[in-house]
Amino acid sequence: MSNNETLKRLVILGAAESGVGAAILGKAKGWNVFVSDGGKIKPQFKEALEQNGIAYEEGGHSMDRVLAADSIVKSPGIPEKTDVMKKVRAAGIEVCSEIEFGYRYKGDSRIIAITGSNGKSTTTMLTYTLLKDAGYDVALTGNIGYSFARQIAERPCEWYVIEVSSFQLDDIHSFRPDVAILLNITPDHLDRYEYKFENYIASKFRITQYQKSTDHFIVNQDDKVIQEYLATHSIHATTIFFTMSNNIPENDGGFIDDGMMHIRYNGEYFDMSIHDLTIKGKHNQYNSMAAGISARIAGIRKEKLRETFTRFKGLAHRLEYVATIRGVDFINDSKATNVNSVWFALESMDKPTILILGGQDKGNDYTEILALVRQKVKAIICLGVDNKPIHDAFAHVVDTIIDTTSAHEAVHAAYSYAENGDVVLLAPGCASFDRFNNFEDRGEQFKEAVRNL
Structure with a gap:
């Protein structure tokens, strides 16, 4: 899908934030866009589609129009077991997620993508705040903030911090974050993965599937599920661990020791007392290490890190x-x-x-x-x-x-x-x-x- 493929037919299934974002980007890039939602479209999304002159339907799918697509962007909330998806798969039409579609138009911008069963939103917001406080041209996207595709269409940035769910990762074909963070994996959403935990685990690890050795994969060393997967699968990206165990990473990484958070990257050390972190709890120490490592990779100075860590308040409904x-x-x-x-x-x-x-x-x-x-x-x-x-x-x-x-x-x-x-x-x-x-x-x-x- 490149810019010169003008007026190819793009069908978006689902008209919430991600679907509407993909539709707006598709229209901006010269696609013939049609949005189809099996339910009722919320007024704010309907208004956005109408303002951008994008054709849509709600309350069902016109399968002749859906199956005439050259490419389909599937919203993450639509399970594979639905009739519409069974027919789409049978027709062999390319299906991608909104983050995949956005990635194809991101240009030279850089991406920090965060996934995990718990802590995604806090880590995403903290990472975004670290970059924004340091003066970076950065956007907060994905499951929090605008969709990635809509941000690219309406206000492209040099950096994107993206909260990514397993559902969004299921339909990627080239999505490659410069920095990927995997916080933890515990059983969740198993109804979407044939009630097989190993399918959900594999979905989470798709965040690093297309990374290269020049990219970074920041991952929780203390998570047994993650460690078992890493023992039998190779990762192409440069892997950096964070931990609270005594098994301190020998090279770059993050660890807690005697009440101090330590982050080591590229031969430089950053440390601060965990008591000076404004977000409390062991899980937020994990989140802070992951965000801090990504910020150091992005080139943020240690003094700026300290300033943000001591004033970041966290998110509503999270402790x-x-x-x-x-x-x-x-x-x-x-x-x-x-x-x-x-x-x-x-x-x-x-x-x-x-x-x-x-x-x-x-x-x-x-x-x-x-x-x-x-x-x-x-x-x-x-x-x-x-x-x-x-x-x-x-x-x-x-x-x-x-x-x-x-x-x-x-x-x-x-x-x-x-x-x-x-x-x-x-x-x-x-x-x-x-x-x-x-x-x-x-x-x-x-x-x-x-x-x-």
């Missing part, structure tokens, strides 16, 4: 401090939608905790957090429609397990059990769709309930 009421701290970690996220949240708590847990269960295995719950949790407040898995998992560990039906009710129940010096932690470990629109809605309702105490 977000809400308020202290009569000595009780309230923490919003609504983004903790799987058990591993709950583990990281609990691990960072240093006070007796009342845990608000539950939602749309994805077949959670709670054994991973049993030890931390036994050690730190005074009571569990359930916030799902079906809370039986939580009762079954923790009845022998926690004396008090209460069912509630709303964020308001959950906050009041938690507050009634809390004492001066305790913390109330919303870390649901589940999707939010049984009672809320999304994790943001859940977090906002939690914060509103806290403010109304």
